[in-house]
Amino acid sequence: MNMFNRSHRHAALFIGALLLSACLAARADDIQDANKLFKQGQHAQALSKVDGYLSSKPKDAQARFLKGLIFTEQGKANDAIKIFSTLTEDYPELPEPYNNLAVLYASQGQYDKAKQSLEMAIRTHPSYATAHENLGDIYAKMASQAYDRALQLDRSNATTQTKLAMIQDLFASRSKAPATARGTPNIAVANAPESVKPESAKPETVKPGPDASKPASAEKGGAPSPATNNSDEVLKTVNAWAAAWSSKNVQKYLSFYAGDFRTPGGENRASWAATREERIKKPKTISVGISNASVSFGDSNHATVKFRQSYRASHLKTSGSKTLLMVKSGGNWLIQEERAK
Numbered sequence: 209m210n211m212f213n214r215s216h217r218h219a220a221l222f223i224g225a226l227l228l229s230a231c232l233a234a235r236a237d238d239i240q241d242a243n244k245l246f247k248q249g250q251h252a253q254a255l256s257k258v259d260g261y262l263s264s265k266p267k268d269a270q271a272r273f274l275k276g277l278i279f280t281e282q283g284k285a286n287d288a289i290k291i292f293s294t295l296t297e298d299y300p301e302l303p304e305p306y307n308n309l310a311v312l313y314a315s316q317g318q319y320d321k322a323k324q325s326l327e328m329a330i331r332t333h334p335s336y337a338t339a340h341e342n343l344g345d346i347y348a349k350m351a352s353q354a355y356d357r358a359l360q361l362d363r364s365n366a367t368t369q370t371k372l373a374m375i376q377d378l379f380a381s382r383s384k385a386p387a388t389a390r391g392t393p394n395i396a397v398a399n400a401p402e403s404v405k406p407e408s409a410k411p412e413t414v415k416p417g418p419d420a421s422k423p424a425s426a427e428k429g430g431a432p433s434p435a436t437n438n439s440d441e442v443l444k445t446v447n448a449w450a451a452a453w454s455s456k457n458v459q460k461y462l463s464f465y466a467g468d469f470r471t472p473g474g475e476n477r478a479s480w481a482a483t484r485e486e487r488i489k490k491p492k493t494i495s496v497g498i499s500n501a502s503v504s505f506g507d508s509n510h511a512t513v514k515f516r517q518s519y520r521a522s523h524l525k526t527s528g529s530k531t532l533l534m535v536k537s538g539g540n541w542l543i544q545e546e547r548a549k
Contacts, residue, residue: 238257238260238261239257239258239261239268239270239271239274241257242254242255242257242258242261242271242274243274245257246274246277246278246281251278251281251282254274254278255275255278255282258271258274258275258278259275262275267298267482268482269295269298269299269302269478269479269481269482270476270478270479272291272294272295273291273292273295273304273305273478275291276288276291276292276295276305276308277308279291280308280311280312285312285315285316288308288312289309289312289313292305292306292308292309292312293305293309296309296328299478299481299482300332300459301332301458301459301462301463301481302332302477302478302481303329303330303332303333303336303339303467304329306325306326306328306329306332306339307325307326307329307336307338307339307342309321309322309325310322310323310325310326310329310339310342310346311342313325314346314349319346319349319350319353322346323343323346323347323350326339326342326343326346327343330343330538332463333463333465333466333467333542334537334538334539334540334542335466335467335468335535335537335538335542336467337467351371355371438503438505438508438511438536439503441541442503442511442513442534442541443501443503443513445464445534445540445541445542446498446501446513446515446532447498448464449461449464449543450496450497450498452464453488453494453496454494454495454496456488456489456494458484458485458488458489461484461488462481462484462485464542464543465542465543466535466537466542466543466544468544469542469543469544469545469546470544470545472546490523491521491522491523491524492522493521493522494519494520494521495518495519495520495521496517496518496519496520497517497518497519497520498515498516498517498518499515499516499518500515500516501513501514501515502514502515508536509535509536509537510533510534510535510536511533511534511536511541512531512532512533512534513531513532513534514529514530514531515529515530516528516529516530517529517530517548528548528549529548529549530546530547530548530549531546531547531548532545532546532547533545533546533547
């Protein structure tokens with residue numbers, strides 16, 4: 209009788225697991241369907257799908273971002289601003305919500321707020337090209353307004369007239385981007401981010417290993433090449449990355465990843481970031497140690513760092529080889545790809 213009951217319980221658990229898997233798959237299909245509907249211009253249907261998805265996963269960054277895009281296309285700027293604002297609070301490491309906030313602020317003529325949002329996007333990811341271009345357009349729009357005010361005070365100022373005409377010609381000659389907010393100085397909306405854890409010990413200092421890159425000129429006593437000098441910069445960045453990880457500073461940790469970081473398996477950036485945040489926050493303590501580091505350069509802006517990484521947390525202890533592909537952007541070295549063995 210007991211055996212009979214146990215077999216029925218196991219069967220019930222198995223069926224429950226199947227139902228849960230089917231439910232999760234259905235939810236994933238919902239967000240994919242919502243994306244398709246949005247791209248087809250069926251905004252009301254897409255919004256219905258997104259709301260259904262968010263009812264079970266209210267914190268999902270991708271779904272919330274898509275909802276913000278839908279509101280933007282529906283002309284509901286204030287609703288979209290609210291969505292993107294809360295995303296910047298919950299996921300400050302993502303640059304896309306800041307960018308789209310800027311688009312909406314610009315559509316309302318709030319160029320100071322737009323500028324501040326774009327500066328935050330760039331601070332989060334210095335290699336985010338869309339934000340840099342948009343910031344340039346905002347500066348140009350603000351300059352246009354300033355020149356226009358100057359002309360109102362002095363219509364005879366030929367220099368100001370020329371400068372204003374140049375900016376007006378710039379915006380007139382630019383081809384219209386496929387995704388721009390109404391009334392903005394042609395600044396681009398970002399698509400969904402690809403945009404998603406002993407008292408904290410300090411990580412070991414990164415020291416160049418025996419394979420560290422040494423150009424021939426340095427070995428012979430000549431002046432070190434720029435690549436040699438950059439080795440210290442690269443290793444300093446890797447040290448800071450490991451320190452942020454060890455101190456469980458999620459925002460700083462994620463800021464070391466480039467805007468075009470290649471996530472493992474091509475995972476959505478927002479989902480990857482959310483997973484990393486969860487894994488960093490979960491253990492009580494984390495200590496990341498790095499040893500035997502070596503640096504090689506593809507060119508002055510691309511470096512490969514190989515090292516031995518030890519990871520120790522309150523629930524896990526591992527070690528292994530790791531490779532970071534680094535790119536220099538805006539004077540900072542950032543992680544473009546991460547490989548572990």
